[in-house]
Amino acid sequence: MNSTKKELYLQLYDKADKLQKELDFCKWENGKCFRGRSCCSTCLHVTENGCSIKNLVCKLWRCSNIKLDENNINKIKEIFFEAKKLGLPLYARASIDEMLLENFEKTFPYTEAIFDEKIQTPIFFTKENTTN
Ligand code: SF4
Ligand code: SF4
Numbered sequence: 001m002n003s004t005k006k007e008l009y010l011q012l013y014d015k016a017d018k019l020q021k022e023l024d025f026c027k028w029e030n031g032k033c034f035r036g037r038s039c040c041s042t043c044l045h046v047t048e049n050g051c052s053i054k055n056l057v058c059k060l061w062r063c064s065n066i067k068l069d070e071n072n073i074n075k076i077k078e079i080f081f082e083a084k085k086l087g088l089p090l091y092a093r094a095s096i097d098e099m100l101l102e103n104f105e106k107t108f109p110y111t112e113a114i115f116d117e118k119i120q121t122p123i124f125f126t127k128e129n130t131t132n
Helices: 002-023 056-060 070-085
Strands: 114-116 121-123
Touching (some): 002 056, 056 070
Antiparallel strands (some): 114 121
């Protein structure tokens, strides 16, 4: 069961990764993103070579500096809601192996992501309800 979930998760991650590369919305150049300071900078999984894990929510999330047209937002939503329909864990900043651990939800500091229709991106909160 868990390996199936993992396979499905990684398939959707690959789809999201391909979409992010196609759209190139972070516009990475010389190790710097479009905003100049990456949203990954405080994450435990960031390395000098970028992200060390595969996380679907992180791939679908974007900061408010990035504007996408409706067609591309729909592509992002489609992947997010497909993952939700499949019952896959939708946490940012964790690998699928971590998310499948028995105590993950009890110990992880962030809530599961939801899709915010107003700002058209997945969002999540710390367990104290502070926006990330
Ligand atoms: S989402 Fe925004 S802050 Fe994060 S890497 Fe892309 S441009 Fe930078
Ligand atoms: S897990 Fe998410 S926030 Fe952390 S380094 Fe990877 S992409 Fe960035």
